[in-house]
Amino acid sequence: xxxxxxxxxxxxNEKSCSILFNVWVNPDKVLGLSSTFVTKLYWMFNYKVExxxxxxxxxxxxxxxxxxxxxxxxxxxNSGELFGLIGPDGxxxxxxxxxxxxxxxxxxxxxxxxxxxxxxxxQFVRENVGYMPGTFSLYQDLTVEENLNFFATLFETTxxxxxxxIKDIYHQIEPYKNRRAGDLSxxxxxxxxxxxxxxxxxxxxxxxxxxxxxxxxxxxxxxxxLKRLKEGGLTTLVSTAYMDEATLCDRxxxxxxxxxxxxxxxxxxxxxxxxxxxAVRGDKIxxxxxxxxxxxxxxxxxxxxxxxxxxxxxxxxxxxxxxxISKERSDAEVKAITPSxxxxxxxxxxxxxxx
Numbered sequence: 071x072x073x074x075x076x077x078x079x080x081x082x083n084e085k086s087c088s089i090l091f092n093v094w095v096n097p098d099k100v101l102g103l104s105s106t107f108v109t110k111l112y113w114m115f116n117y118k119v120e121x122x123x124x125x126x127x128x129x130x131x132x133x134x135x136x137x138x139x140x141x142x143x144x145x146x147x148n149s150g151e152l153f154g155l156i157g158p159d160g161x162x163x164x165x166x167x168x169x170x171x172x173x174x175x176x177x178x179x180x181x182x183x184x185x186x187x188x189x190x191x192x193q194f195v196r197e198n199v200g201y202m203p204g205t206f207s208l209y210q211d212l213t214v215e216e217n218l219n220f221f222a223t224l225f226e227t228t229x230x231x232x233x234x235x236i237k238d239i240y241h242q243i244e245p246y247k248n249r250r251a252g253d254l255s256x257x258x259x260x261x262x263x264x265x266x267x268x269x270x271x272x273x274x275x276x277x278x279x280x281x282x283x284x285x286x287x288x289x290x291x292x293x294x295x296l297k298r299l300k301e302g303g304l305t306t307l308v309s310t311a312y313m314d315e316a317t318l319c320d321r322x323x324x325x326x327x328x329x330x331x332x333x334x335x336x337x338x339x340x341x342x343x344x345x346x347x348x349a350v351r352g353d354k355i356x357x358x359x360x361x362x363x364x365x366x367x368x369x370x371x372x373x374x375x376x377x378x379x380x381x382x383x384x385x386x387x388x389x390x391x392x393x394x395i396s397k398e399r400s401d402a403e404v405k406a407i408t409p410s411x412x413x414x415x416x417x418x419x420x421x422x423x424x425x
Contacts, residue, residue, distance in 0.1 A: 350378040
């Protein structure tokens with residue numbers, strides 16, 4: 071063990087019996103083990119030892135003057151999960167994240183990370199959470215390498231010391247390490263921001279809409295990176311307004327108007343959609359949509375790309391829909407489909423508003 075450099079081991083066993091075992095090493099020099107194995111060993115001690123809970127929101131309420139930001143939010147994220155907070159702009163995702171990382175204080179309720187109250191133990195939160203805000207917030211006039219060195223220095227570490235943790239991400243932008251961050255493409259900026267959020271080996275990664283404004287290829291690459299981090303055991307909380315990204319998470323919470331509507335696995339969210347749903351595809355789609363929204367027996371009619379998804383309150387309405395299409399001399403067809411996460415979200419939102 072004399073060959074280990076930059077060694078730091080901290081063992082804690084408090085009343086909650088939680089254990090934190092941080093190891094900062096040069097992994098290639100530890101007993102001849104591979105760097106990948108040592109990194110996974112680090113993750114195992116840091117993320118698995120609690121045996122369950124990493125994040126807990128309890129009865130959270132936050133308002134901005136007379137405007138309610140979030141209300142009665144109860145949410146748990148397990149250690150090692152890739153958990154998605156899914157909702158449109160203004161639904162309360164960023165408010166929850168900012169309270170989690172101690173940038174905002176809740177008006178009511180408590181939040182904990184690894185069993186620690188975030189208000190009381192704010193220093194622990196800031197030392198052990200990697201945060202990536204919704205907008206690119208690194209120093210645009212610094213180079214890629216200078217930004218990464220800066221964040222490593224803040225956490226009293228180095229790029230070399232923790233390179234194995236970020237290498238799968240950083241190697242894609244390393245050829246541009248001398249380029250200013252402000253001159254990078256959107257996808258490259260996100261990879262740099264993720265590298266900076268990971269450089270200190272956090273217990274928890276918090277990503278606020280990381281793929282907004284990024285092209286489809288870069289979105290896929292980014293989620294592939296999150297999947298690899300999850301395989302290593304890292305707990306990740308990510309928000310997105312893209313409903314298709316919900317299926318890439320272990321579990322999701324659907325949020326609208328500051329309220330959590332449902333928490334479950336993506337498959338279970340879809341399985342709980344307990345009504346037939348149909349897609350209308352063809353020409354004159356906008357005219358058909360206007361008719362559908364005023365027809366009896368139609369519960370909902372929502373545009374989805376080049377189609378309309380409809381649910382019914384009366385099965386006989388399907389015949390009326392086909393007759394209307396025929397009268398409009400449209401070639402549109404009506405077919406039964408499997409619901410998507412977005413269909414489930416729209417249905418939940420409609421019933422929330424009815425209540």
